[in-house]
Amino acid sequence: MANPKKRKTHSGTRKGRSHLALKKVTLNKCPKCGHALKPHMACAFCGSYRGKAVLKIKTKKTTKKK
Numbered sequence: 001m002a003n004p005k006k007r008k009t010h011s012g013t014r015k016g017r018s019h020l021a022l023k024k025v026t027l028n029k030c031p032k033c034g035h036a037l038k039p040h041m042a043c044a045f046c047g048s049y050r051g052k053a054v055l056k057i058k059t060k061k062t063t064k065k066k
């Protein structure tokens with residue numbers, strides 16, 4: 001097995017890990033309802049993709065009278 005010959009310095013370790021940061025998730029707004037969306041995904045809130053309805057969304061039955 002290959003082994004490192006020398007111990008890595010603190011700065012060398014930190015420099016290498018500077019590339020490991022996670023990227024922020026990009027979010028767009030649904031043009032129909034304004035809900036936050038990942039790009040290239042249908043809106044799970046209103047079921048539309050690029051302005052067209054592509055999903056059937058089950059809505060909770062809400063009673064108006066209480």
Ligand SMILES: [Zn+2]
Binds near residue numbers: 032034035043
């Ligand atoms: Zn939507």
